[in-house]
């Protein structure tokens with residue numbers, strides 16, 4: 547997928563088109579860029595702005611639009627009326643989602659749009675916007691409404707919508723209890739998306755938000771989904787902001803390895819499965835995955851808490867970490883030693899009905915008896931390794947499932963194994979109502 551960012555160059559790469567290229571790359575998107583102005587700035591000071599000539603702006607836009615299939619566009623810094631009009635002329639015929647981030651000022655104090663250009667911005671750029679993402683200050687300037695209440699905020703959003711932006715998201719409205727909300731005005735609905743606040747002055751969060759929004763919309767997500775997605779990404783980018791220069795921090799994203807993102811996705815799918823709460827055992831559930839050949843449980847990714855049941859709700863309590871699971875990871879490690887293609891495992895509650903369903907779905911089931919456990923093993927605390935070894939010792943092919951029926955004071959358990967977390971979910975879907 548190709549996305550286009552139209553905006554200013556920021557040599558610190560914290561904001562502007564450099565930041566957007568980084569954000570797009572996080573999603574394996576190819577980032578195209580059209581530069582409207584060059585800024586001189588760092589993490590402490592804002593220096594000069596030199597808008598590019600109209601000729602080269604037009605030539606950049608024509609070059610890119612005539613060649614690439616573009617799935618979405620983000621418009622950031624457009625410094626003056628000339629730039630605004632040229633961008634409008636080139637984009638008005640396109641039928642793809644456009645996110646407008648009305649950048650007026652930088653955190654370090656730079657003026658990113660001339661005051662005299664605001665009326666042309668309203669006239670030409672707002673009607674291009676599938677979504678516009680002003681913060682409170684920007685919404686006030688565009689709508690000429692002071693925002694000091696829910697009512698004035700809604701009024702401001704309505705005025706901006708009447709100017710032509712199809713959907714308006716006023717970002718970063720501070721609330722009590724350390725919450726921060728985004729107010730959304732769609733064509734016929736309005737709502738707020740609430741999130742946690744991080745008290746940290748940074749460079750880049752606004753750009754991250756609108757770039758991710760463009761990505762989400764290009765992927766046919768709804769406005770609500772896109773707002774939630776952009777908000778979560780931006781929250782993480784602020785949380786992980788790094789001090790790269792002498793001044794304020796620059797937003798960043800913790801690189802997730804593929805093992806991490808695959809397992810994280812599968813866990814989110816798991817907790818959404820219907821009636822899944824009935825399958826969480828007393829000792830709760832862990833879901834583990836190891837890409838490389840694991841040498842110890844430290845090489846296996848798991849939840850450093852558990853997936854827990856609270857009434858009929860199932861909650862992920864804890865973060866993913868290597869070495870995060872002991873029991874399920876040990877079971878996986880033991881199976882992986884004999885069957886190296888098996889990289890993932892999950893434990894669920896033992897129920898006779900589940901075993902019956904597993905048999906019906908022709909899953910390969912194996913078992914061990916904890917009552918047979920020698921005292922020497924018990925004393926060493928290596929029950930799981932002993933049990934799993936026993937369960938697989940005569941197998942030629944890897945098991946889908948290993949269960950045991952418990953012992954005095956020990957809960958019976960089912961563990962499902964598979965090559966990947968996705969394959970485990972498929973197995974689970976066959977045996978859970």
Ligand code: PXL
Nearest residue numbers: 554555556561562623649652
């Ligand atoms: O974050 C807004 C922004 C956008 N574009 C450029 C910037 C800034 C803030 O500094 O420099 C080029």
